Amino acid sequence: MADATLRVFRGDREGGKAVDYQVPVTEGMVVLDAIHSIQAHQAPDLAVRWNCKAAKCGSCSAEVNGKPRLMCKTRMDALPLDQPITVSPMKAFPVIRDLVTDVSWNYKVNKKIPPFQPRPGVKWKMEQRDVDRVQEFRKCIECFLCQDVCHVLRDHDKKEQFGGPRFFVRVAALEMHPLDGLDRTRLLKEELGIGFCNITKCCTEVCPEEIHITDNAIIPLKERVVDEFYDPVTMIVRKIFGAKNT
Amino acid sequence: MTANSKYETQEHDVLIIGAGGAGLRAAIEALAQGAKVAVVCKSLLGKAHTVMAEGGLAAAMANLDKADDWRTHFRDTMRGGKLVNNWRMAQLHAQEAPDRVRELEQWGALFDRTESGDILQRAFGGHTFRRLCHVGDRTGLEMIRTLQDRGVQMGFDVFMECTITKLLKDGDRVSGAFGYWRESGRFVTFKAKSIVIATGGIGKSWKITSNSWECTGDGMALAYEAGAELLDMEFVQFHPTGMVWPPGVQGILVTEAVRGEGGLLRNKNGERFMEKYDPKKMELSTRDVVARSIYTEVKEGRGTPHGGAYLDISHKPAEYVKRKLPSMYHQFKELADVDITKGPMEVGPTCHYMMGGIRVDAETGQSSVKGLFAAGEAAGGLHGANRLGGNSLSDLIVFGRRAGLAAAEHAKKTAAPSLDNAQIDEAERQVLAPFDRAEGENPYTIHHDLQDMMQRLVGIFRTDADLRQALVELEKLRERAKKMRVEGSRLFNPGWHLSRDLQCMLTVSEACTHAALARKESRGAHSRLDFPKSEDVWGQKNHVIVKKGDAMTLFEVPRTAMPAELAQIMAEDK
Numbered sequence A: 001m002a003d004a005t006l007r008v009f010r011g012d013r014e015g016g017k018a019v020d021y022q023v024p025v026t027e028g029m030v031v032l033d034a035i036h037s038i039q040a041h042q043a044p045d046l047a048v049r050w051n052c053k054a055a056k057c058g059s060c061s062a063e064v065n066g067k068p069r070l071m072c073k074t075r076m077d078a079l080p081l082d083q084p085i086t087v088s089p090m091k092a093f094p095v096i097r098d099l100v101t102d103v104s105w106n107y108k109v110n111k112k113i114p115p116f117q118p119r120p121g122v123k124w125k126m127e128q129r130d131v132d133r134v135q136e137f138r139k140c141i142e143c144f145l146c147q148d149v150c151h152v153l154r155d156h157d158k159k160e161q162f163g164g165p166r167f168f169v170r171v172a173a174l175e176m177h178p179l180d181g182l183d184r185t186r187l188l189k190e191e192l193g194i195g196f197c198n199i200t201k202c203c204t205e206v207c208p209e210e211i212h213i214t215d216n217a218i219i220p221l222k223e224r225v226v227d228e229f230y231d232p233v234t235m236i237v238r239k240i241f242g243a244k245n246t
Numbered sequence B: 001m002t003a004n005s006k007y008e009t010q011e012h013d014v015l016i017i018g019a020g021g022a023g024l025r026a027a028i029e030a031l032a033q034g035a036k037v038a039v040v041c042k043s044l045l046g047k048a049h050t051v052m053a054e055g056g057l058a059a060a061m062a063n064l065d066k067a068d069d070w071r072t073h074f075r076d077t078m079r080g081g082k083l084v085n086n087w088r089m090a091q092l093h094a095q096e097a098p099d100r101v102r103e104l105e106q107w108g109a110l111f112d113r114t115e116s117g118d119i120l121q122r123a124f125g126g127h128t129f130r131r132l133c134h135v136g137d138r139t140g141l142e143m144i145r146t147l148q149d150r151g152v153q154m155g156f157d158v159f160m161e162c163t164i165t166k167l168l169k170d171g172d173r174v175s176g177a178f179g180y181w182r183e184s185g186r187f188v189t190f191k192a193k194s195i196v197i198a199t200g201g202i203g204k205s206w207k208i209t210s211n212s213w214e215c216t217g218d219g220m221a222l223a224y225e226a227g228a229e230l231l232d233m234e235f236v237q238f239h240p241t242g243m244v245w246p247p248g249v250q251g252i253l254v255t256e257a258v259r260g261e262g263g264l265l266r267n268k269n270g271e272r273f274m275e276k277y278d279p280k281k282m283e284l285s286t287r288d289v290v291a292r293s294i295y296t297e298v299k300e301g302r303g304t305p306h307g308g309a310y311l312d313i314s315h316k317p318a319e320y321v322k323r324k325l326p327s328m329y330h331q332f333k334e335l336a337d338v339d340i341t342k343g344p345m346e347v348g349p350t351c352h353y354m355m356g357g358i359r360v361d362a363e364t365g366q367s368s369v370k371g372l373f374a375a376g377e378a379a380g381g382l383h384g385a386n387r388l389g390g391n392s393l394s395d396l397i398v399f400g401r402r403a404g405l406a407a408a409e410h411a412k413k414t415a416a417p418s419l420d421n422a423q424i425d426e427a428e429r430q431v432l433a434p435f436d437r438a439e440g441e442n443p444y445t446i447h448h449d450l451q452d453m454m455q456r457l458v459g460i461f462r463t464d465a466d467l468r469q470a471l472v473e474l475e476k477l478r479e480r481a482k483k484m485r486v487e488g489s490r491l492f493n494p495g496w497h498l499s500r501d502l503q504c505m506l507t508v509s510e511a512c513t514h515a516a517l518a519r520k521e522s523r524g525a526h527s528r529l530d531f532p533k534s535e536d537v538w539g540q541k542n543h544v545i546v547k548k549g550d551a552m553t554l555f556e557v558p559r560t561a562m563p564a565e566l567a568q569i570m571a572e573d574k
Helices: A031-041 A104-111 A126-139 A145-149 A163-174 A185-192 A201-207 A213-228 A232-241 B023-030 B071-081 B087-106 B139-153 B216-224 B287-299 B318-324 B326-336 B390-414 B420-438 B443-457 B465-480 B494-518 B562-569
Strands: A003-012 A015-024 A061-064 A067-070 A083-086 A093-097 B008-016 B036-040 B158-161 B162-170 B173-183 B187-197 B236-243 B264-266 B310-314 B345-354 B370-376 B541-548 B553-557
Touching: A003 A031, A015 A031, A015 B553, A031 A083, A031 A104, A031 B443, A061 B216, A067 A145, A067 A201, A067 B008, A067 B287, A093 A185, A093 B162, A104 A163, A104 B139, A126 A163, A126 B139, A126 B162, A145 A163, A145 A201, A163 B216, A185 A213, A201 A213, A213 B071, A213 B541, A213 B562, B008 B023, B008 B158, B008 B173, B008 B216, B008 B390, B023 B036, B023 B187, B036 B187, B036 B264, B071 B087, B071 B562, B087 B139, B087 B390, B139 B390, B162 B216, B162 B420, B187 B216, B187 B390, B187 B420, B216 B494, B236 B287, B236 B326, B264 B287, B287 B310, B287 B541, B310 B443, B318 B326, B326 B345, B443 B465, B465 B494, B494 B553, B541 B562
Parallel strands: A003 A083, B008 B036, B008 B187, B036 B158, B187 B370
Antiparallel strands: A003 A015, A003 A093, A061 A067, A061 A083, B162 B173, B173 B187, B236 B345, B264 B310, B310 B345, B541 B553
């Protein structure tokens, strides 16, 4: 097979530039294979995170031709090889070096979320159908691609006020756990700023685990917040006359 | 009692190296004892190799098969390990696994359910009953997320993307560790009264492996360098089913749950070849047997176009397959253009698991060095010559807990150690040496050649001549590694990181080769073409490797007899 050109961001916090590398393409090759090939033969100090190489750990997140992707799951033969393939770090997070970004903010947000707390005296029996919807959320591999694509974080950088899709998924998993006894709606509204999300579904589109982030996690959580904090009559008035008139 | 002034120093009661299942479970237990706990890991939290575990964790809960109990699990484990396991570990593991699973559930883990609302269990190779608690085929992810969240809430200090390169000692006990931040390349020292090694396996020494870049035997090498003993290093498990095509995914794990859910193995002639090798257990024979069977079929010309065997689950309803094996479905569809609900997968053996490891006390995980503990894959003994599927995840939580408990107790009755600047200077010199050379080989080339050599000479089938050759090759690789050069800065530099990991891989590869050469029989995962039978005399001893001066020395230790109660269990057969 022919060579491909990878146009890879090289740089650090201070700045950097895209550098072109020629890589021989083999059958079934993924972008992460190409990055490894560059490391082994051309640039041993090319920084990249990866672990499992099988889309189970969520480490190798980057932007391939501008799209947030797991590099281990992005096939070279699915990309137009007649032009350079750009590989850049996730834009929503500060660059550390090359393709590695500082994702520590996510771990800080996670700490704010009260963990699973079983209801007192609970019996440890659960029906599979009740577990199903939570298991969907538990599939999350924390690749943070949903955070990367979310315009509230990516374009508006509201990291102080907003938790981001990943953590709505986590809260949804806790809130919908059949045996959980805590209520996290105030946290959603006040600390995680769920109101900033205007359900454009960008997060759902990039999720490599195909979690229905918007429909199954965020919208039901928004409904809970509304139920708890907003009077339904006021809501109707707002809908009819617009928010300014209420 | 001064801290080292040269570098940032972190001080804790218990330092845990590794944040997979064993490390996290150890941390939780040590925290519960009131200890101040640090967890250091090479990757981000939650990315450890445990996350790749698929099929489930073995625990005799008897949710489906009421006849199951710890005795049967104990016997299965010992038989799977060809009777060279540490019987006390096998006993504790079988007895405690169900409680550890319930604990996970109480911390928020959501396992698949039975009709009556209990944790669902599936069949797996070598287990007499349906025993593996699971979440589809992503059980490891469920486990690591549960433990991670628990630990974070309990308040351990996590030091992510930090590589430990040396254990520090104060006299005959451990005093801490030296390492670098992968991100900045700056150095850091940790001072601790107890250290738990939970660094996992060594699979990256082989070319075809299911292991991630992290599995470079760091903990075993660190412990060995600090004077600890390594046990049974010849027993390396080759998982029978790794992907074989396309080249970039070669070795990636195909869960045993495919066979547990009814998947069939066939050769290119359509024959269910397991009939020849283990007609009783067929596809659910132990991993050592299935791996050798596939290898033999391929070697004798009955392999698939890409040199493997066919593994087929497509006779089951498509919806069932997608539900029980979702990540396998996606893995093959996206990476290999194969729809496993419609046709077979191509699979072949892949280096998967180290049964051997740091020699520890069964009850506490205490190594032969004071204050140094180990748990999980980094520790040896539980699995003997071959591990049963599902026994690894349960190992992590049973012995992770025990090691964390013992480490915290040890810290309570121990005075704070001192760090020795001379040791720190030496550690720094070792790590920086590859930057100082004006020219030299790239570490990637040496790693490539090491993997190629171990695959060829210390693989599934071994011979005296090959193993002797391997020792010669290892010596040459070590010489090359002494002269390797690293380019670039210390800022997140993977070439530099590899230069350090490579040293660990060379050490554990050598230990493995020495032990494999010494064991002149075939047992479990250790298959010698020149000694094809298991010998009773070899069943009576284990191998121990320890550093004497600068030399790696190996000796045999006789096995102690099982107490009557356990011997009785082994004698009963159901």
